Amino acid sequence: xxxxxxxxTGSGVKYPxxxxxxxxxPRLELVTQSTIHVQQVQDNVPIDDTKFVKPVSKEPPPAPTxxxxxxxxxxxx
Numbered sequence: 659x660x661x662x663x664x665x666x667t668g669s670g671v672k673y674p675x676x677x678x679x680x681x682x683x684p685r686l687e688l689v690t691q692s693t694i695h696v697q698q699v700q701d702n703v704p705i706d707d708t709k710f711v712k713p714v715s716k717e718p719p720p721a722p723t724x725x726x727x728x729x730x731x732x733x734x735x
Contacts, residue, residue, distance in 0.1 A: 669701040 661674035677694040 665699075667699045667701050671701060673699045675699075 660678040660680075661676070662678070663676040664672040664674050667673050673696070675696040677696070678691070679693070680691045
C-alpha cells in the first residue's frame with residue numbers, strides 16, 4: 659500500500675488523501691489494483707448514541723419437529 663497527498667485535517671492531524679493498493683501476490687480477480695481518493699476528513703464529529711445500541715435479536719426459528727421412524731429399521735425381538 660502506498661499513502662500519498664498528506665493534508666492537515668484541521669486539528670493538526672495529517673491524513674493521506676490518496677491511498678493506492680497493489681498486492682504483491684498474483685490474484686484471480688481481473689482488477690488487482692485499487693486507489694482510494696479521500697475527499698473530506700472531519701475530526702471529532704459528534705456521533706449519535708443510537709449507533710452504538712445493540713440490535714434487537716431476531717426471534718429464534720421454531721424447533722424442528724421430531725421425524726417419524728423410518729420404515730425398514732431393526733425389529734425388536
